[in-house]
Amino acid sequence: MSNILIIAEHDGEALNISTAKCVSCAQAIGGDIHIAVLGDGIDSIAAEAAALDSVGKVIAVNAGHLAAPLAANWAPEVISLAADYSLILGPSTTFGRDLMPHIAALAGVNQISDIMEVNGPASFKRPIYAGNAIIDVEAAEGVKIVATARTASWKAAGASGSAEVEQRPAGSSAAGHTRYVGLETAGGERPDLQSATKVVSGGRALGSEENFAMIYSLADKLGAGVGASRAAVDAGYCPNDMQVGQTGKIISPDLYLAFGISGAIQHVTGIKDAGTIVAVNKDTEAPIFEISDIGLAGDLFSVIPELESLLG
Amino acid sequence: MKILVGIKRVVDYNVRVRVLNDGSGVDTDGVKMSVNPFDEIALEEALRIKEAGNAEEVIVVSAGGDECQQQLRTGLAMGADRAIQIQTSESLQPLSVARALLKIIEREQPGLVILGKQAIDGDNSQTGQMLAALWDRPQATFASKMVLNGDTATITREVDAGLETIEVDLPAVVTVDLRMNEPRFVKLPDIMKAKRKPLDVISLGDLGVSVDGNLKIHHFAPPPQRQKGIMVEDTAQLVQELKNRGLI
Structure with missing residues (x-):
């Protein structure tokens, strides 16, 4: 059985729906599902994650250097949590595409990008050539899997759970060489493109x-x-x-x-x-x-x- | 400062890729091969930095069989100063490519490494991030704008929520998105000139990099097709159809 750790995506205010989609993908894989919520001042986000169906535990790491999701800071922190897990999962959004390969390299494995379907605990379908071909990818036995779930392929998991939230001190420190400056959104009141029905x-x-x-x-x-x-x-x-x-x-x-x-x-x-x-x-x-x-x-x-x- | 640019030989952007009937791969027989479009943008950015007087040399590097020399020559014709082929007959996964690039970095000591944000064949989008992790240097993925300020660079990234700005110390790994620039066309005299530019060949084994493969690819299948639906005559019919299906 897999021990799955999902890395939560959020904007510092609320959980991104991509996290609930990762939970659906994790449900298809099967196993214990934990969610890591990294950030600074994330108690309410950790509570949101704890409410997602079939999540066993949420690990919350609050630290100033984790406020923005810089891969240089987040990946070492995830690695410090990774020992207990056989599979580390993130979304295929720009957040996950930036972070997860960095984690995979630190773990010494290739990443499985864009899981669209689960064949078995270590076998997955993913698209290549802009979706013109679908391949089966199988991970070697006993080797840690780092993957992203293709968000368009998974429905968001329900939110009627009540997992415990465990606070952990940061196991990493700021990389220093990479600094977050800011985000300019075109947004407004309209529903977000990724989650709009x-x-x-x-x-x-x-x-x-x-x-x-x-x-x-x-x-x-x-x-x-x-x-x-x-x-x-x-x-x-x-x-x-x-x-x-x-x-x-x-x-x-x-x-x-x-x-x-x-x-x-x-x-x-x-x-x-x-x-x-x-x-x-x-x-x-x-x-x-x-x-x-x-x-x-x-x-x-x-x-x-x-x-x-x-x-x- | 030297700039290292990674380029990959891929099936051309305009080719409609077809899966082979036996599921062993996609049909590349007689298919046009090109430089991965994102890598062309990466090279263009490097050339502009050099032309602005902020770099002395642009090196293009590719990993693959001798056929990838064709794409390296294209890079030289665009304006790169020299090329390096990391020679291997194996199909490499991103981690092996990142490890090989790191070995080239150790030899060349570039101040900046620019790659495409993803290759349009495997669509993995991993190599740049992996290289930054192994090198323990900053990564700036999906960049649409880069401003160099001496020892640092300010980079605008295209993220789902909009445009994110980060500042990185150099050296750093930058992976570029579509809107960074529009690559130049190669002119015939430049193609002739490119033939005389240096192209070094180093085998993957000589770099001390082994082909790793924690992942195995088993089967290629065509994607499920959406069926053609109905055509309606006018807007009123369209609204009726949407109502019938409970969509509005």
Whole structure:
């Protein structure tokens, strides 16, 4: 049986939903599941983690140098906790992609990136070539596994548990050579792209930053998050943290509405796990119609206002 | 200051990759191979730093069989001063690549190491972070902007929540994201010139790095396909369809 340690992702205020998704992945692997919450002033976050289903224990490490999730500081701290565990798991978000390979190298192993399915306690499926191929990866017996769970493949675990929270003193000190300066978010009131159940997304056909406002307006009407194709981001219509696709965010909302997005393979990679994909595009030949559940060949500049009025 | 740039030979970005019927791998027969696009951006950034007078030499390094010399020559044609091939016939996992790069670092003593944030074949996104860990130097992943200030660098990182800024002491490992820059096109005279630039070959074994493999890959399969759905005629039908499915 595996002893699994999940590294919690949070922003200093609240637990990121990616942690609950890691718990689902850990449930599929099977074994004792513990969560490590590192940070500075994280008692309420540790309590959130302790409420996740099937979590046996939360280890909370409060220290000033752990306030920002710098891999140079967090990875040695995780290693100081790692001896008791056979598997260290983090999310496939930028947080996990930054931190987990650093941990893996300190542990002397290659990482299993982006677990999308569990075959067995040491055998997993993961995508390569932008999702154009799926491989089975098997870890050698008796060797520690360091992995990330592909967040789009896992539903968030429930939150009806009540694990104990164990406070531990930091086992590491600040690396010193890396310093956190700050974070600039484009955010606002809209749901976060990674956790939104509905996402409205715009592509190059929007034509300008001003026109892209139509996407925000419809998203607000639906209570949806906002995404974009790489073409729209590169053209400067919207900030780059909205990019959905191979090199942007890989998301799995219940409903994905794509306006003026042609459906390049790199974009499709980011939405393959969506529940229902709706595509609106003037070009009847657009590849997005090959993978959409509901397609409408039409001009987004008339469809979006019509949608807004029909939605009341 | 020397800058070391890692480049990987991968199936070209525009090729639609196909899994072989026997599940042994993907079809690379006659397929166009290129420099991993993120590594091109890494090299471009290194060249710009040199052109701005903040570095004296740019070295490109790649690990693989002799075929990767083609990509190293592309790097030289873009403007790198010399190239190093870490020769191996094995398919290396990221940890072995990071260990080999560390050996090159010990020989070359670069002030900065720039890599792509991930290779578009394995999509692992591990090598840079592993190298920083083994080297015990700062890592700045997914960088979209880098400003050098003497012994330190201020780096903007593309993270899920937005743009994060960190400051690192040099030497450091930086892995670059798409929006860092737009790589230059290679001109014909530069390709001719690149043929005369030095390209050293060192075997993986001579570096004292063994091929490790705690992970085994068993089977390649095509991804599950989404089925084409229905087409609706107008917006009213679209709304009705969404209501029928309980989505709005």
